[in-house]
Amino acid sequence: MTARGARGGRHTDDLDEDYVEEVLALVNETTGHGDSQGARDVSHGSHGSQEPRKERHRATPWAQARAVAARAARTVAARRPPVSVTLDDALGLVLAAPLTALTDLPSFDSSAMDGWAVSGPGPWAVREEGVLAGHAAPAALADGEAVRIATGARVPAGATAVLRSEHGRTDEKGRLHPAREVQHGQDIRPRGQECRSGDQLLPDGAVVTPAVLGLAAAAGYDTLAAVPRPRVEVFVLGDELLTEGRPHDGLIRDALGPMLPSWLRALGAEVVGLRRLDDDEEALHQALTTSPADLIVTTGGTAAGPVDHVHPVLRRIGADFLVDGVQVRPGHPMLLARIKPDQHLVGLPGNPLAAVSGLLTLAEPLLRVLAGRPASEPYTVPLREAVQGHPYDTRIVPVFLRGDHAVPLHYNGPAMLRGIAAADALVVVPQGGGRAGQEVELLDLPWATGIASCFS
Secondary structure (H helix, E strand, O other): OOOOHHHOOOOHHHOOHHHHHHHHHHHHHHHOOOOHHHHHHHHHOOOOOOOOHHHHOOOEEHHHHHHHHHHHHHHHHOOOOOEEEEHHHOOOOEEOOOEEOOOOEOOOOEEOOOEEEEOOOOOEEEOOOOEOOOOOOOOOOOOOEEEEEOOOOEOOOOOOEEEEHHHEEEOOOOEEEEOOOOOOOOOEEOOOOOEOOOOEEEOOOOEOOHHHHHHHHHOOOOEEEEEOOOEEEEEEEOOOEEOOOOOEOOEEEOOHHHHHHHHHHHOOOEEEEEEEEOOOHHHHHHHHHHOOOOEEEEEOOOOOOOOOOHHHHHHHOOOEEEEEOEEEEOOOOOEEEEEEOOEEEEEEOOOHHHHHHHHHHHHHHHHHHHOOOOOOOOOEEEEOOOEOOOOOOEEEEEEEEEOOEEEEOOOOOOOOOHHHHOOOEEEEEOOOOEOOOOEEEEEEOOOOOOOHHHHO
16 A cells, blocks of 8 residues: 555655654644544545545644644755855854864964053053064063053063053153053953864854854854755746736736745745746646755645646656645645655745745745754744634734734735735734733744834
């Protein structure tokens, strides 16, 4: 018996057996099915069946769909070798190896301030020549001597402290006097104060931020070993979409083409292309079978309409449906399929807010794992006002944050972007809705517009 029975999918022998068992177990946990046939019905739907789809197809619960997407990516991530990237290209990547110091930091005793390097107690005879940053080691100081020194310059051998410029004065004979007591070692950065060569500065798995780039450069690095960005290609499907101008004559502007690539990059992906395809099965088949991406993201065509070709084409190429429909509104007809051992497809609904829901439900956990990014700890916030729910499904609702509360935004229908464009975050509203004051899970967005008040 195959994992998809008589529906023509790939045999389980072609897959990682542990991977298949894990995915089916995840589905069984949330549906109460104890046999593999029940799991196949849930994860793959009723394709090829004579029974009505609504009777056999059971969508995956929202939280479980996210877990399946993350689990699917782990199998692939384990096989992806690290890449070596220059510091200029490393921002946002994840370290594939610990960052260890290649030198002591600082690598020599240096001055923390502009002033004088002094030796012993004052007053001091001041040398004529000064010491600047970037120069070779200066001559040693004898007891009772001082020399002008710049911040970051090497401290001469024999120096016992650095006297700040504002804390010293010279007399008519040119001798330097302190304006306050001088402590031994003051304003000298000793060699190795921050780290010694070989010390671990950051573990593997750390995200490369601007500060990490600075630390790596200071520690002597020109390149970093990093987890490669997952490559994503976006297919925008639909005969009715315009790429410029105003909607007219039944045609509408494509909102997802301009939105999805930037959002995917914010999730750690490298977007290798965006193709706009008409509602044509052969064109979609050609695109799917020639894409070099680790993840293909399609928009529209995931329902059962006369020009919804995503399911038929995926069945035709032998893809395995890991998630086929999710118990979430908007975005119910989203899907996740495994096309090749190292290639997946996330099918997003065509309505814009529904597509955002699918992006956060399936694409985000998959890309996060592929990119090696750590999962953020879930947290909740109370609702300022009640939110209407769905009797059976989770709802994803855009909100803005005021104080310690989440305020639901209007214009949150499946085809609307007005609410999400003003949102600080989204909240996960459980079945049946949320009452005022109820704690709900918050999904962060990588930006905040600050203009939400006009939409409340």
